Amino acid sequence: MSSTSSHKCPRCKSETVWEGNPDRPFCSEKCRLIDLGHWADEEYRIPTGEAPMSDENVIPLHPDDSKE
Numbered sequence: 001m002s003s004t005s006s007h008k009c010p011r012c013k014s015e016t017v018w019e020g021n022p023d024r025p026f027c028s029e030k031c032r033l034i035d036l037g038h039w040a041d042e043e044y045r046i047p048t049g050e051a052p053m054s055d056e057n058v059i060p061l062h063p064d065d066s067k068e
């Protein structure tokens with residue numbers, strides 16, 4: 001076993017240490033900011049629903065008016 005706890009950075013998958021690492025679980029501030037920016041971007045993205053179809057676009061089915 002290793003004396004120092006090490007793991008892989010979730011961002012760049014490089015080996016990094018946990019102890020004494022202010023940017024854990026990332027290897028560096030760069031990876032940490034990239035990950036935070038990624039999640040912030042996801043939150044700010046507002047889902048846009050499609051506009052409901054207007055009645056004007058619906059073609060009504062005319063009944064067969066072959067009445068004499």
Ligand SMILES: [Zn+2]
Pocket residue numbers: 009010011012013014026027028031
């Ligand atoms: Zn990293």
